Amino acid sequence: MADRDPAPLTDHALLLAPGDDVAVALRELAPGLELRHGDDRLTVTATVPQGHKVALRGLPPGARVLKYGQTIGRTTTAVRPGDHVHTHNLAMESVDHAYEFGTARVRIAPAGDLRTFAGYVRANGSVGTRNYVGIVTSVNCAASTARMIADQFRGPALAAFPGVDGVVALTHDSGCGLVPASDGGRLLRRTLHGYAAHPNIGAILVLGLGCEMIGVDSVAGGERPADTLVEQLVIQEQGGIRATVRAGVAAVQGLLARVAQRRRQTVPASALVLGLNCGGSDGYSGITANPALGRTSDLLVAQGATTVLAETPEIFGAEHLLTRRAVSEEVGRRLLERIEWWHRYVRAGGGTLDNNPSPGNKAGGLTTILEKSLGAVAKGGTAELTAVYEYAERVTAAGLTFMDTPGYDPVSVTGLVAGGATVVCFTTGRGSVLGTKPVPCIKIATNTTMYERMRDDMDLNAGGIADGTATIEDVGDEILRAVLDVASGRPTVSEELDLGRDEFVPWQLGAVT
Template sequence: MADPEPAPLTEHALLLGPDDDVAVALRDLSPGLVLRHGDLLLTVAAEVPQGHKVALRELPPGTRVHKYGQTIGRTTGGVRPGDHVHAHNLAMDSVDHTYEFGTARVAIPPATERLTFDGYVRADGSVGTRNYVGILTSVNCAASTARMIADQFRGLAMDAFPGVDGVVALTHDSGCGLVPVSDGGRLLQRTLRGYAAHPNIGAILVLGLGCEMIAVDSVTGGAFPADTLVEQLVIQEQGGIRATVRAGVTAVRGLLEQVAQRRRQTVPASALVLGLNCGGSDGYSGITANPALGRTSDLLVAQGATTVLAETPEVFGAEHLLTRRAVSREVGQRLLDRIAWWHGYVQAGGGTLDNNPSPGNKAGGLTTILEKSLGAVAKGGTAELAAVYEYAERVTASGFTFMDTPGYDPVSVTGLVAGGANVVCFTTGRGSVLGTKPVPCIKIATNTTMFERMRDDMDLNAGGIADGTATIEGLGDEILRTVLDVASGRPTVSEELDLGRDEFVPWQLGAVT
């Protein structure tokens, strides 16, 4: 039998940098497949799953392996051309970057066409993309009561209040046994206050038990837009759960009648604060959805808007690319200080930052945190880094910014929303089903296979970039149009499924006594 005719590498795999040592499989590559890469013929030795890496050259043990033109790890054994490169032969490399500050700044010029959306203009000048009544608990002990109140305003009960997006109970697992002046106590209070003052919350009922350490007054004592309607109830003072539910239903009904009078107005796109997050990443994340979202970020920066990258453990290993874009040494050093804090934090918990990626990430083709981070930072486009914020800190700068959050999706997005994000874009390769009330969440699939399998849970498909039917530029423009439509009231698939009530998950730090 004649030897199989070699196929061009580009028909079966993506080469992301001209000097890369690996390419990313566009489909499952079967053993025996012969690929031509320049003058080199390589034979696939064992199955290489879609999204995984195939070696393009001989790589002796201990060789640094490059993807995106950057190091993603070192080989732990000899690798031949055509071999599958993954956890069995590739491991974490030491991170020994020499940091530069502001040496790769790109000032995005203002857009010539000024874009708009229809939002709710608040008294402090912020703009909401939704109009919710929130029920926020100061302590976990009030969670069930809050849900009982909110459940009275689901379905047909909201027909009497057109223009109100709903009543959402924002409950959590903390608030007692946590010293208010501790780092964890301050962080929780900052998160609660951020949600209470969010422009998507037209009115808020703060609900407590009465004996907790993080008391109701510590939440309502924060700064609110002057037009935010605020009520508070304490279960022990009301006489128990039944009495509190009756009082809460009465209070919420009164809030709804007032909030229902508010109307959308046309505002410039500069009023957008777009949270950039990813979850369930795969080998395509850094090739399709993330760079497309990065283009969207740049387009919004050109409009004078704000975009916020997050997930500090998932930029580890690529932080040197962000410090080069910092507007000042101070901003770049602030990012490095947060990375240093994380090293100590995970070490105290018996881990290291290279414990990431997750099993699902690895099944999707990501091997080391270096590889994952290089793809993750692509969500931030090319604009200069204007500011770095701590978790749930109010985002005030325009332009591309960063917030220190964990990589755990609900906790990360909770911080972004508390900081003021009024739309979230969430890229996923494995298939996340996240919702983020009271903020709309646009989910973007990184590959067509997953998009087709989970079509009812995805808003957009970036897989066409790998398929050759779409471009990063074209999809970035489409994401921008979707962001403006969603900001104007178009529901996302998560909202159609009424997701997001359980994804309010404040980051818990410190000892609980």
């Protein structure tokens, strides 16, 4: 009896670029499975979990391993065809790129069909996708009081104000014990000012204790749209928590009555600012959801909108791909300056940038930060990079931009929102329960298995790209439709679950005394 022919590699794994040394398993590959790759045959030598890498050829110790056509690390032992390639035989490769600037710029042609959404037009020309009243605290000491006030306006209490999306308490863990003029003090103020001026917030109540380093006046004094309504309260001056809660409830009721009068208007998609983020990434992130979101980014850039890539530690090792797309050497070098800042920052903390990926990322098939970053930059599509911003800095440029943020999801998204993002798209392979008030967050699953398991927490599934039932173009177009619908008021899963009250997490830098 003749031996059965090996199955084609493409039935069981994805080859991402010609010449790659590894392919990504579409499902768990069992030992003994025989595969055909071109003229070569290989036998799987050990269990390869879904989303993990299988070797396509033999490699000696110290060999560079290619995925996406790029180096993701070096082998630490000899690798046989069919071996599982992961942390036991693959390690970080030193990064020494020869940087180019503007050599791979792609100018996205303006779209012929201009898209629109229904948003809240603010006095300064910015456009919100939600209509919130925010309680912004100047110091952690006011956090509990702010929550007590906001809790009075949950559920039926807002029924009388149908045009308002909610009252959100934006509390944090800082505001005192640091020098206001220090890096940490400036960063906190910039973040608070960004939220107070956000187009999704129609009114703010600034709440403080009264003796903090960064006081109520400092927070309330930031630049914001002229139609943002502002009230201030100081707990010590009001006579304590109970008195402040009573005064705060009365103040918010007055703000709600006025904010509820605002109405959505039809505006061009060019008014959108889309934050691009990921968390709980896996081996499919750079294959499905991230490149699909990258297509969405390109489609919005074609509309004249702004998209913002972030998470500097998670583009480390792939930054050379972004500098090639920079509109100028100045923009490219600004990105490299942020990378160098991170090298100094993590060294001071006793770490290195290759401490990433996380245990969850590794369980999902990612081995080195190089591999993770190559997948993460796919969220930025193909458009040229027009600007680079520091954390929570106001984003003003159109097109694809970059913001320097940590990779930690709540801190990263807080910076994006402070910079002006009005919708956030968040890709995840392991699963996420993130909310980002006052901005809607669209969560996109990278694989169908997780999507089915966490369906109540996901908005979209990009897993069909790996399953063969959808293309990157299909899913990218679907994400764009979702962005416009959500921007017009359709609630996301996170909003239905009332998530986002605890994910306002400003980045804390510097000494606390």
